[in-house]
Amino acid sequence: MPNEYHHIRDIPMITTFIIFIVGIALLLKGADLFVGGGSGLALRHSISPALIGSTIIAFGTSLPELVVSTNAAATGNTAIALGNVLGSNIANIALVLALCTLIRPGMVATSGTSRSALIRHAALMLVATGVFALLAVRGTLDALAGVVLLILFAVILTLLLRERREEDAVHIKSHGWADALYIGLGLVAVIVGAQLVVTGAVTFAEAFGIPAFVIGLSVVAVGTSLPELATSLVAAIRDEGAISVGNILGSNIFNLLLVLGISLLLAPVTIGSFADVIAVVLFSAAILPLLFARPAFVRGWSALLLVGYAAYIAWIFGAAPG
Numbered sequence: 001m002p003n004e005y006h007h008i009r010d011i012p013m014i015t016t017f018i019i020f021i022v023g024i025a026l027l028l029k030g031a032d033l034f035v036g037g038g039s040g041l042a043l044r045h046s047i048s049p050a051l052i053g054s055t056i057i058a059f060g061t062s063l064p065e066l067v068v069s070t071n072a073a074a075t076g077n078t079a080i081a082l083g084n085v086l087g088s089n090i091a092n093i094a095l096v097l098a099l100c101t102l103i104r105p106g107m108v109a110t111s112g113t114s115r116s117a118l119i120r121h122a123a124l125m126l127v128a129t130g131v132f133a134l135l136a137v138r139g140t141l142d143a144l145a146g147v148v149l150l151i152l153f154a155v156i157l158t159l160l161l162r163e164r165r166e167e168d169a170v171h172i173k174s175h176g177w178a179d180a181l182y183i184g185l186g187l188v189a190v191i192v193g194a195q196l197v198v199t200g201a202v203t204f205a206e207a208f209g210i211p212a213f214v215i216g217l218s219v220v221a222v223g224t225s226l227p228e229l230a231t232s233l234v235a236a237i238r239d240e241g242a243i244s245v246g247n248i249l250g251s252n253i254f255n256l257l258l259v260l261g262i263s264l265l266l267a268p269v270t271i272g273s274f275a276d277v278i279a280v281v282l283f284s285a286a287i288l289p290l291l292f293a294r295p296a297f298v299r300g301w302s303a304l305l306l307v308g309y310a311a312y313i314a315w316i317f318g319a320a321p322g
Helices: 013-044 049-074 078-103 114-136 143-161 178-207 212-224 226-237 241-266 275-285 288-292 295-319
Strands: none
Touching (some): 013 049, 049 212, 049 226, 049 241, 078 212, 078 226, 078 275, 078 295, 114 143, 114 241, 114 288, 143 241, 178 212, 212 226, 226 241, 275 295, 288 295
16 A cells, blocks of 8 residues: 555554544535635636536546555555556446435436536546556556557547536636635645545554555545545535536546556556456446436436445455455
8 A cells, every 4th residue: 555554553543533534624625615616717717617527626636546546656556556546436436426416316407508518528438438448458557558548638638628618507606816716725625634534544444454455445545536525515515516527527537547647657557357447337337327317217326326336345345355
């Protein structure tokens, strides 16, 4: 596991609990500021909320994955780098988005013309996932694969940035120059909060004797997805579904193409088991009913995704060595 987690087992449990709670508080407040600033920025510059969610906010909430995975790759922990990306993408859909659509099953259906933008962004996310899976078939992801992923990222980012505003965001308010301040403060709070929560969670996991492999693939991956969880959940509660879903789609694109692409330039990684690659493909494809189905079906599908995610985590724990 990444070097920064080696020392935390010495932290007293009460201190760990305080760190965990402070991290949660920072995540929630940071997400609130981040969504407010991002949506206001979208309104001021006539940008679709879906585009803001898939680019600016998605990049911000993907920074923890970028920091953790590149650090892991640079220090030789390549399995952590890959596991963090795959685990985060799975958690983004089967945990984060599933929770959001469980709470507001109609948020995509009622997002107006942003729905078509979300569908296009979902298609781009699936293309990114498909290309990654094809590269993974080789058994080893090397610098060449990293270059391919980064080129695809540049192409997809160009396509996203060509989009124009498609609707009036009736639920969005601009805060003037303070929008940029809200985004900056929110981003800092979310990233610091995520780090504190991951630190606390890993300490709890080690205290109960959970193997490092499982911590890296599940706890660290979920921990670095907490910004997406906080941001998308707050956006969903505030009835800004386009930002909520766009954040998830954009984050998954950033994770697979930018984060993993840079990590592979630092060090190659061997695909130990293709099962996790299949899992990320299946969970990514599972987003489609959330975009096209009626709200009544969406709520049931969301619950099924959460069950599926719990089963996947249970399988990881069961399959982990000693």
